Amino acid sequence: RERTSYMVEIAEAALKPVMASNPKDGFRRYVKKVPLGLVMVIAPWNYPYLTAVNTIVPALMAGSAVILKHAAQTLLVGERFQQAFDKAGLPKGLFQNLVMSHAQTEKLLGSGKIDHVNFTGSVAGGRAIEKAAAGTFMTLGLELGGKDPAYVLADAKIDHAVANLVDGAFYNSGQCCCGIERVYVHEKVYDEFVEGFIAETRNYVVGNPLDQATTMGPMAQARFADLIREQKAEALRKGARAHIHMQVANDEPGSPYLAPEVLTEVD
Known part of the structure; x- marks a missing residue:
């Protein structure tokens, strides 16, 4: 609601014509903003309302029609x-929620009937969308996963850095587009930072998200957790050091429950 209210508040100013900065007698120079047409939103499961609202609301307010294809989960x-x-009484057909397979989605994207697609998800998903849309001249908005780093400077407030980077790494069980996956630390504060990061991580309580004591729930799918297990095992084989060694019930192959871990000396 807060995000929607803000977009409604700024809509008039954001959508009005922009007058040219170099006026000339006899001419009326300006940039006029017009609806894109048909906008397709392919939304992710991890923040299912927020990420979808980010495109649906401004597209409708700008005068475009919207098709929403949400994640299977x-x-x-x-x-x-x-x-x-x-x-709310929105005109029939102006917004349509469709349930489609990947193949059906790719076919629609390649049909030439979509004017803009906005996708939040994996790099592989973004590549598939770009390939499906090739030749249609639609515009693309792709927010894809990355390998987000953080850097701790020599003059950083260590308590602040530790608290925020641990939260940044493990929030939503690490399932965030902007989640911290690696941290570079200045040598002057390295030992202090690592010690604090380890101590803060050990405070997590992994368990059923419906239990009040739980501060970290399972991953969304068992295959996500298995991928992390494989990455951890590979890092350890290559000489990385593990520091947490937390015992968590059901933390085993094929389970979405996964203990938090901190690795150093990762090559």
């Missing part, structure tokens, strides 16, 4: 959007 979110817009 969060199909009910798409239905809730449809119910909300229907209840």
